[in-house]
Amino acid sequence: MTIFVDIAALDDIPRQGARVVKTGQGCVAVFRTADDRVFALEDRCPHKGGPLSEGIVHGDRVTCPLHNWVFDMNSGEAQGADTGMVRTYPIRVEHGRVLISAALVARSNAA
Template sequence: MSKWIDIAALEDIPKRGARVVKTAQGCVAVFRTASDEVFALNNSCPHKGGPLAEGIVHGASVTCPLHNWVFSLETGLAQGADEGQVGTYPARVAGGRIELDAAFLAARSAA
């Protein structure tokens, strides 16, 4: 059974925005779409290390602010001609609060 970490209220992240959440296992970029879906990814673009939380959220994608690489918020895969992937983390909204899967975060930090 997963243990979930409460990280913020959904309203703490603007629609089509993101925040960096510092956990004991490291920093995670948490995104909110226009339809109130939440996704969590590694914050660093594999291309040049751009801060994805500062990118533009459109649909279920984010565009890196440094070189315009576009990543799926659902899979972490680069879209279009670019190749690469960023790690994703299970995230959910429960009772208006955003939660991340603690066991998955721990497993990622150990990898």
């Protein structure tokens, strides 16, 4: 059973944007889509280490700001001709609050 912890209000994350959560396992990009779905991904593109949190969100995809690699936020897999993937993490929204897996967050600071 996954235990979740509250990290932010949904409204703290801009639509089609992201916020970064610092965890004991590294930085996690928390994305919000235009239709208010949320996704949590490792905030580092495997290609050149670009910060995915600064990428462009389109549907359930995010494009790396450095070299335009596109990742499916459901699976973390690179799309098209690019190969690679980023880790995804359990996340959900309850009563307007964003909750992430407690196992991931040893000490978190929303940035």
